[in-house]
Amino acid sequence: MTGKTNKSIERKQEILRVAQKLFNIKGFQETSINDIMKTVGAAKGVFYYYFETKDQVLDTLVEQNINEIVDGMVQVVSNPDLNATQKLKYMLREEFRVSTSRNDFNNHLHNIKNVDMHQRIMVSMVEKIAPIFSQVVKQGVLEGTFKTEYPLEVCEIVIAGVHFISDLGIFHLSREQYIKRIKASEEIIEKALGVEEGSFNFLSEMLKETPDRIMDAKAIKEHYDEI
Template sequence: MRVVKEAAERRNEILDAAEELFVTKGYDKTSTNDILDKVKIARGTLYYHFKSKEDILNAMIDRINSSLIARAEAVAKDKSVPIVERIVMTISSLRVNTDIGNEIITLVHKPQNALMHQKMQKSLVEGVLPILTDLVNEGNKEGIFDVKYPKETTEMLILYSTIAFDDDYDESPESSKKRIIAFLINTERLLGAKEGSLQKTMMKLFN
């Protein structure tokens, strides 16, 4: 057992060092040599854990996604908060707000990283879908929602958001604002929620 724990620790050490380098030097300018120097390990040890720099980046994305999902789950489970608020806060909690998060967001938006971007979003959607579906089911039970297909409807809302509110969706500030208002109204309709209930919650939480 001891060896296994050490391997996991070593792996995290490499990821920590790589994260710091990616943020300070940038991903492109960081070499695997830089990472070796920083963690003070031999090349063989690095390759035992990761096949390539890209492999490290993928592991980093998984780590960020896991922590976002864990944060979302904690928010979603706090039953002292009304459901509509919890839904809004759960979705907001998915916004990346660390240095390494921002660096990786910039990276995956480069054209050559389109596949990585897709994978990152897919894994995030898969992680958050059951959490939000549970909230929609709760709302159905409370009688504030009326959704026949909770999982599919939640999926529709999430998938649309990941594209339409992605940072590289080019548009003017006005059309962006209009899209947000339309999304809130449309979400109310899809959830069978009272007209204006979601918009009211947004105003309360963010104004």
């Protein structure tokens, strides 16, 4: 029974991996269930054993993407030995780590032009991640480090705004342009939280360790073409 269960899980994950590849290359709307299952090498009926619709596949991919980020953040939030500033830095680094992990490509659902992916990821981030950040901001307010009367709303606006303006699937940016937007985001976050200038400059510093191909949409497509 365990063997059958493992095979079932593996087949479901295979469908998800193939769907992610095709969504990134062709776009969500242009990818059919037939396309997915033809690439998987299984009958269309197998798809409906695991998923009701193509939309459910996309929602599952987005959920997996967000949940990995959330899991890392929750551990940081519950750490009693860290102050609010330390927690925010760890959380932002964790988000950045996840976004550039899995061989640099596999986690970049948001790096290819695809309206459906962009919208769902953005909504999920605001709904699931902003509340976690707001807990830390509230802690910072109590500690006297941050100054804002709207912790949740500030986090929602910053997360939505920063992720949209730095989304390489929407904007074709050079590395220099991308870094400038991140630096501008640092300034916005500092002003929104009422902290000293330079408090969040570690964000742009992390980009120095990021391979150029992470910010190259063409390279991402070529990578998927080879899979």
